Amino acid sequence: MSDTKEVLDLVQEEKTLVDVTPKLERFWVFYPHILKLNTLLVGAILAQIVSGFDGSMMNGLQSLVPWQQFFDHPTGGRLGTMSNGVTIGTLIAVPFASLMTDAIGRRFTIIVGCIIIVIGAILQGAAQNFSMFIGARILLGVGGCWASTAAGPLLAECAYPTQRPTVSAFLLASWPLGSFVAALVTWGPYRSDLKTSNWSWRIPSLLQGFFPLLQILLAFLGPESPRYLISKGREDEARAFFTKYHAAGDSEHPVVKFQMAEITAALELEKNDTLSLKNYLAWFKTKAMRHRLFICIVVPAFQQLSGNAIISYYLTLILNSIGITDSLTQLKINIGMTTVSLTADVISAIVVSAYRRRRLFLTGYTSMLLVYIVFTVLSAENQRKNFTDHSLASGVVAMIFVYQIAYHIAAPIAIAYIMEVCPYNQRATGSMLYQLSANVVGTFNNYVNPIAMAAINWRYYIVWICQLVFQISIVYFVFPETAGKDLEDIAEVFGEVGARRAIANSAGLTEKMEAIEHVESV
Template identity: 50%
Template structure:
């Protein structure tokens, strides 16, 4: 990350050239950001909302690991089909119940309180999950985890997006979803380690279940060390508070900072223009051509994140490995753990390149690569089954294709997705748009939870053909309907969808200049 100069692409034509060019007000003192105390502290604080993603990653990997533990299988009666799907979807059921609540909390209480309250519920859910005495109690605890998790997850990337230093925002938001893999790595190796506690020791699955509450507990304790979103404060006409936050964390206490003056002006004008031209309800998404385009993107992106075949490796890796003859519990746990480490390394590296490559190029690179690797994966699986799994090299080849597929998935559908969605949404619609994204993603997860285990059990490798077709359609969507957004501030992205009027006309700008001088 660099705090001096963002990419120049897209700025020359933005709102009439220099009028909204943030490059003109960025400090050019030659000091790297990590030597500036205010930026270092701000970026360190971002770890707190990141932990919402870490908890999500822990959940998926933990369920993979528990399914490979004979202790867990024995205790819950070897669940299969829809019974297994219900456990995988228990979190989803809880999320569905939270959908009406999460955006209301974000819009009316700020971005921090939902993270606090959702994380507190997650801690309780993890304790109940650990203490489960039967299938029903385990399912209920997972529903509570899903309910609290969605409330925390919806506000977390919004807080990072709206609080981050302008030139750091794309990378910081990109890292948000990458931290999913930190939780996945820990869960994979914790379940691997507890597996060896003994065949009759139920703490082998209770310990990983309890530890799911560790990261939410950290969020409960530390979320209020992070300031509130200045864009939320402006939306609530608390401009004075918003400016103080920007002065402290973006300008290092410089009350006369040209950057802060620019940011406040841009935020105020964009929000006031949006308020004058529209409402903040869900129907706003179908009232203009620009908002319809946004609606398309925020529905398609989460579907791509969940329906590109990754649901198989996230929650049902053990079924894939069983299908190619790799049935040993420790072997499956090691592959799961190694895959999570690989995913984390790739996703962090690719997120760091986001401002160089751009969002659209990474989406195309990702989807095309996934298609190629899935085709090879399918062919190897088919041949392996025809030979009754006697050729070990074919099984190794499938595992290699799983790793290659994950490389491409993490290149474009992990970090860039959250960056892209939060960028295309204006402040007044960001909470509701994020909720729509979560609803679309949840629908896809419900499909994964029930269809994947049933289809894999019934038709094994032939099921992969469905995802080959889905990924091919995704490539078409990205090519024709995903505009590039790199090099623009949050407010400038609105120009792509709404045209020149998105940031207000000169008269409105002059009106707000006076108001800004007083905030």
Template identity: 40%
Template structure:
């Protein structure tokens, strides 16, 4: 979206009813402190490793089957999250994932069992991810929504760090232990999630959608107002949530076709598809799945050196993502972070391609070392937006009634894009070597243009009020709150 268009959205939003959110410091606020200290339990993700040392089509199947399982979850995750609640859906996904890990790691495992186990890992992961970030977003105090939801996906790197350094630690092992230990450790994070998810309250928005209004209000009062039921902001926040969900329920537009029925929803669907695709197909997929081939191409061929490089890269990626995206998401906004990441990745990837070409033609060791530096720098600029904003942005642009379905679409497109990466990249690298990188340069150019012209800034408004940016006057948002209201009385008396 261009600057002029974004300004138009901002002006339009200013004309809408707007809930004033009092700023708070979370660690000085007893309710939020209690809530946020437990939230990292929802942010833990599983580690995923390859079975032995497969090659060719076998490697493609072993790596792709996880994403095939993840895509299959699209048809189940939103119904589980909407029907049974965010906590139960998160826990169920963890259980399925753990079962998948056990199937892979048992002594009697065969190839069919291993493939089935990896399918369950992907399936269970997306059942859990299809609910966990929604619970975080819908529990968070409005001021902290962006940072907490971005943090959810950036903590994926905790799992990848464990995976990388476990592989490094077992590299000298021979026989089955070299792959069985890393595979078994995939169960660590989902087990911690499973143990911790029910220490958190349920989503107040989900409770309102089920008519459990008193429970929803009590949660908001306890965690957003330190137990003060007379707090004027909590009354206003509850009113906005309850009225908005009632409006959405009355409209009864929560099936899959709703994404095509209005201009606002078509825009949401387009942004979800673009964000999900770019999150996997901006050149990062090359490093994620085929770092071994890339390092071989620049002369880094010893398993020890490759594993050490990968371990360092995962730590660097985590520090950058948690430092940049989480810190700047509420300062610079979502659209600006997407732009910084996309432009930075385009510049770095272009230099990376040039250095690869020089090394391939001349064998210049300096060019080879420059490629290694570019990989680190690439993940540095990517950390401004990816992966943190992938889930956060796609979730917050959606109204409650279709939020779980929209996130399922995001995860489904992400999974399919991952499968595309896993089958296309090895062919491209084998046939074209460094020349294959030009495909991603073209994609990055398109990515920059799409972000500039299409992406909508969502920093500022509450989760309910974001609908105004997409649906205008047709937004199903409570109109009973007047802009800038700072009184302790409201036009509607809350009834529980």
């Protein structure tokens, strides 16, 4: 009972998990236990790299003559289907993603997903026709969906307490890393003797499986989520995790006891809740859960509906529309764009803990809105002058780069925010909903964008301006602030009982019962 008494005292003193977490007097890399933990978590952090690689690779492949010739110069719906292959695979896999994550664990779901990605990459690189290429891309989507769904909860539940927002934010930072690598590997063959060979597109396709191989190794060696372990009755393993990675081997440190108590209390609350949270219908039974459901759906949708999908997958069409048609120039712009994206995303992930969640969303969306207005005006004027004014074309390209910075102000916090608003028993489902929403909207983008771009050109950008205004309004009026709260106490922002209050109540009851038993024995 000494552990319970110690945790109760901390709760009554209004201490939070951050308060009891060992303070780092030096940079975290100088602490072996945190360095090892963060290194192993790279296996989960890289879960978005396949998606980022894919968007940039498809942009680059459209600039390669051998790829265009091999697939008979795809346009419109056919090009949309090729781009949508990964999305189709994701939609097929989504219904099973959260079930796998909760059944076999976050870590093994990542491993299974990455194995499927490697198989898909091999088949994509060896594709002999349109159907084989699409089939391989569907496998990439299936594996990527499972790995990404498990990665979010694993990072949120394993990260060192003071680093949780940053570590979770790095998950989406792996997207521009994949984009950057793909831009390089599609540009490289273009500058070599492979320029006229089918290997100019086969090599990038095969390399899409490289990082998943690294993920398999790191996930195999890495830890399982302690929250998952406790939910399965494996408390000793969870305590060993906290002792090893959060307390540097000190099993009696308050950070170990506090987290064990918080998680146990939170899981007990969810278990006793009449909602039966494992049931999907739980999302509709209370105002708080409906609020969470809305957030889980609109956050990833907003990530796809900010105008970024046009630039990510159809940069070639944009550049063609402003008179920049040289393939080498387009590839260089793609590399530059992905470099800016990667830099902006990494910086945003590093500083994310210093800013409130709502502020990041509002700043990012407002910045994107302003950029898109300028972007649209320049594109319209460039077309009006029949593409003769090169300064206008340069201005459009500049806005593409500025947009990347604006987009990545808000992007890294998206998955971290979803993981925060979801209770443990619905965290895997919340991650699945993120994948589902993002890919449904992605399907729309990949089919509609090339058709709309061909039909109305720059006027299509006005749609995204209106959408960004709508997104700013929703964030301002609907999104709650979660910064500064323990993962198990965020329920309070939805009007529910948090873990610390539950600890206080249950511990108080325990003390009363002990007092009664003592009196009776006397």
